[in-house]
Amino acid sequence: MYDLIIIGGGPAGMTAGIYASRLGLKTLLITKSFGGQIAKKAVAIDNYPGFESISGIELVQKMEKHLKAQKIDIKLGHVLNIKKKASNFLVFTKGKKEYQAKSVILASGADPRPLEVPGEKEFIGKGVSYCSVCDGPMFRNKVVAVIGGGNAGFETAIFLTKLAKKIYILEYADKIKADAINQELVANSGKAEIITKAALKEIKGKKFVESIVYEDKNKKEKILKVQGVFVEVGYEPATSYAKGLVNFNKRDEIKVEFETCQTKTPGLFAAGDLNVGAVKQIVTAAGEGAKAALAAYDYINKS
Amino acid sequence: MKVKVFSTSSCPYCVTLKEFLKEHNIEFEDIDVSQNKAALDEMVEKSGQMGVPVIEIDGKIVIGFDKEKISQLLNLKE
Structure with a gap:
């Protein structure tokens, strides 16, 4: 049983992981890969404080190194579903693995929005x-x-x-x-x-x-x-696996409380690009990751 | 067991795939197809793909970082 499971390895998830492990929470981070959208950025990042200009992949590697220096479990995996069981959460991944935690932070970001025209799916990876x-x-x-x-x-x-x-x-x-x-x-x-x-x-x-x-x-x-x-027609939040436990706006972004990043389900938090918010920035995602981890710490201590 | 990874230096899933192999002490040949036209042609021919990463494990091709399939072919247990 973990104190906290973080889903996602972009700036929100990695920041949450750094905060949570430093707070002494027994934490598992599950992600498909590291960096989220930063890793795929085609041009340098010029607006992340402390780095005048840095390539996406370099910034990801620095964050990943920072994260992995903490006491935290990391699993590469694809989360399919989350369920609430009494006061705990069950997280199911591809390959029929199941993990349990007292709290969860959703930080799985957003996936590229498809064009939805004939030929698109057939030619993925073929042009x-x-x-x-x-x-x-x-x-x-x-x-x-x-x-x-x-x-x-x-x-x-x-x-x-x-x-x-x-x-x-x-x-x-x-x-x-x-x-x-x-x-x-x-x-x-x-x-x-x-x-x-x-x-x-x-x-x-x-x-x-x-x-x-x-x-x-x-x-x-x-x-x-x-x-x-x-x-490059935008992104859609990767939130379908959390259905039932969170409220969405019409773009399928998750609604959270401003002060804590908590969703409608106590103990379930969300951070980064999958949340409601007009701006989708690395620094705001990281900020929400920190907020959510600190709030999860409070939640665990009070429950 | 012979393992080849076709990748480009700037692709995040390629980095994840290579880290995964290293963590499991799997030796592999690392081919940057952006620098090697012959290798790119070989990859496209074998996989029918213009996307990376592609991994070849004893002649079997896996497209993308498909952890379950790759673990199975390499007999990895978590």
Whole structure:
């Protein structure tokens, strides 16, 4: 029996782990991998205090090292379900493992939002990618499309300008939402073509992606020959396994008390990008991780 | 047992996979496909994938960091 189980190994989960173990809680952290979205960041991080500019993977490694220096159990795994049993929690993972704890912090962040167009699922790993830093190097000298004209899309395009021959950026709206600096970097590369009011209809190919079909501003179908499609249309909270124990807003983000990050279930806390909140930042996720761990400590001592 | 990991240096699941193998004292050949075109072609040919990580265990291909499948092929017990 653990005092606390933390689900997720991004900045929220890792911070919670550092705090909880330093408070002397018997803690287990379960995660699919470390770093969450930071690990996949295509450009350097320039807004985390103490680090003027640091790559995502480097910041993750520093956090991971800090976490692993504590007295804490860590398991790589995929949580499928959580149940309340009397005053304790049961956490079930893939591979039929079961863990028990007095309290739980949900910190599993968010997953890339899919496009939901024909061909997307079939070509995952065959040209369709949700992680440009992972798969980008495989598209050297190829023609690719980035779907999504926000900052994430533009940062992906910036990363890809060093590799790909040509990059199309498709944005559904009539205006580009990315910051001016990102737009400038993309424009300066001379490799990108931006298409607004473009609604993606289908991803086509045989063994691998060969083209995409979109509807242009005049409602005409157009085809682009591309070998890669990088999806950057936002994220959706990874919260389905907590159904029943928490309240969601309409975006499936978890509602928590401001002071404690506690959900509607006593002893169940949530921290980071899976929570309700307009900003999704590394520093705010870490902050909520600390808050949740301290509140869990109080909860355990009072119960 | 022969183990090959096809990865890129910047991919988080590749890092997790390699750490997992090291923790279990599994020796493996670490291939960075972003620096090695021939290895990239080999990976795409064997796996039908343009995504990393791909792991080859005695000729058997596993796509992604599928811990259960990899543990099974390596006879690992937790």
